[in-house]
Amino acid sequence: MTDPVDLWPDVRPDAAKRLMAAAVDAFAERGFHATTTRDIATAAGMSPAALYVHFPSKAAVLFAISRSGHERALAMVTSAAAGPGDPAARMRDLVAGFTTWHATRHRVARVVQYELHALRPDDFEVVADLRRRTERTVRDLIAAGAADGVFTVADTPTAARAILSLCVDVARWYAPGAKPGPEELGRRYAELVAAMLGAR
Amino acid sequence: MTDPVDLWPDVRPDAAKRLMAAAVDAFAERGFHATTTRDIATAAGMSPAALYVHFPSKAAVLFAISRSGHERALAMVTSAAAGPGDPAARMRDLVAGFTTWHATRHRVARVVQYELHALRPDDFEVVADLRRRTERTVRDLIAAGAADGVFTVADTPTAARAILSLCVDVARWYAPGAKPGPEELGRRYAELVAAMLGAR
Numbered sequence: 001m002t003d004p005v006d007l008w009p010d011v012r013p014d015a016a017k018r019l020m021a022a023a024v025d026a027f028a029e030r031g032f033h034a035t036t037t038r039d040i041a042t043a044a045g046m047s048p049a050a051l052y053v054h055f056p057s058k059a060a061v062l063f064a065i066s067r068s069g070h071e072r073a074l075a076m077v078t079s080a081a082a083g084p085g086d087p088a089a090r091m092r093d094l095v096a097g098f099t100t101w102h103a104t105r106h107r108v109a110r111v112v113q114y115e116l117h118a119l120r121p122d123d124f125e126v127v128a129d130l131r132r133r134t135e136r137t138v139r140d141l142i143a144a145g146a147a148d149g150v151f152t153v154a155d156t157p158t159a160a161r162a163i164l165s166l167c168v169d170v171a172r173w174y175a176p177g178a179k180p181g182p183e184e185l186g187r188r189y190a191e192l193v194a195a196m197l198g199a200r
Numbered sequence: 201m202t203d204p205v206d207l208w209p210d211v212r213p214d215a216a217k218r219l220m221a222a223a224v225d226a227f228a229e230r231g232f233h234a235t236t237t238r239d240i241a242t243a244a245g246m247s248p249a250a251l252y253v254h255f256p257s258k259a260a261v262l263f264a265i266s267r268s269g270h271e272r273a274l275a276m277v278t279s280a281a282a283g284p285g286d287p288a289a290r291m292r293d294l295v296a297g298f299t300t301w302h303a304t305r306h307r308v309a310r311v312v313q314y315e316l317h318a319l320r321p322d323d324f325e326v327v328a329d330l331r332r333r334t335e336r337t338v339r340d341l342i343a344a345g346a347a348d349g350v351f352t353v354a355d356t357p358t359a360a361r362a363i364l365s366l367c368v369d370v371a372r373w374y375a376p377g378a379k380p381g382p383e384e385l386g387r388r389y390a391e392l393v394a395a396m397l398g399a400r
Contacts, residue, residue: 029317031231113372114314117229152395158380158388161373162366169369172313173361180358188358196396 016054018044023061032118063123069112070130087145088199095193096186102170103182109171152198216254218244223261227311232318263323269312270330287345288399296386302370303382309371352398
């Protein structure tokens with residue numbers, strides 16, 4: 001089962017965290033639309049009424065999971081892009097970290113990435129803004145590398161899209177125990193992306 | 201709506217094709233588990249009883265869609281890998297075709313790629329075999345290029361996984377009207393993959 005403590009250190013109280021973890025499992029298993037608030041509450045060991053103390057609706061639980069995942073992704077990417085080394089070293093860190101996260105957290109990542117269409121319009125706008133900022137960070141890092149003569153890229157937006165896409169899709173196919181494991185997969189993907197960008 | 205004629209030229213009669221198209225739309229919209237046979241039949245302009253003339257269950261409709269999609273993917277990849285030119289030219293054809301397909305057919309591709317866990321065990325085995333053969337074809341092409349000195353790759357299985365993953369994930373993010381369009385996106389992805397493989 002999804003470990004709530006590990007995923008959402010900042011969410012309080014623990015009951016809200018347990019509900020989010022139960023929702024991740026249910027959404028990943030059967031999809032948002034086939035999951036009821038009762039399913040989520042029961043899996044978290046609560047009554048449906050207790051769920052409403054913490055979340056006004058099933059959609060609000062999805063939004064909490066999705067926003068948190070997207071904020072985490074943006075923070076990871078921003079931190080790697082602003083890290084030490086030249087743009088190629090920073091890109092390797094970014095790809096390794098983002099890939100490893102999608103392998104280790106593939107269950108929550110599937111919900112974050114595949115249930116976007118189930119978000120309410122206002123919630124979707126918040127998440128779409130986080131996604132745009134994440135993508136812009138990757139573009140800017142590619143552009144910085146190209147300006148330094150470290151990367152050779154014909155089309156920066158398409159390359160940025162491809163890099164994020166490669167990392168995100170790990171959540172779809174990764175299974176626990178797969179070889180290479182999350183960390184080593186991250187390192188190998190970082191090398192593939194460096195080659196893709198013509199890193200010297 | 202999904203165009204049934206275009207997607208399944210070989211499926212007979214037309215009623216079965218219409219049911220598969222209606223199921224693609226419903227599964228893509230709400231997921232397999234939240235869709236009923238009644239939803240599918242109604243969207244295809246039929247009664248639930250009429251659906252059972254063509255498919256014994258909702259799971260059988262999913263399997264028909266999934267198997268057909270995976271057979272199509274294997275045929276595309278096999279044909280490109282056996283095509284003219286050196287391994288780099290064949291890999292470019294493979295990636296361009298596979299990417300364009302996932303952009304143009306993103307709705308059916310989402311069902312094919314994201315509802316694997318909803319397949320019945322025997323059906324899953326059929327599909328898993330098609331997936332293994334598709335992946336093996338890509339690995340063999342990379343290995344052929346490495347043997348010819350055209351590609352420089354440290355880890356062939358991971359590179360094959362990454363290439364397929366890059367193409368498949370297009371189905372997740374592609375939206376009609378996106379720029380570049382499906383064909384041009386395919387060409388640009390082909391160049392990114394060629395660089396990733398160190399193609400000379």
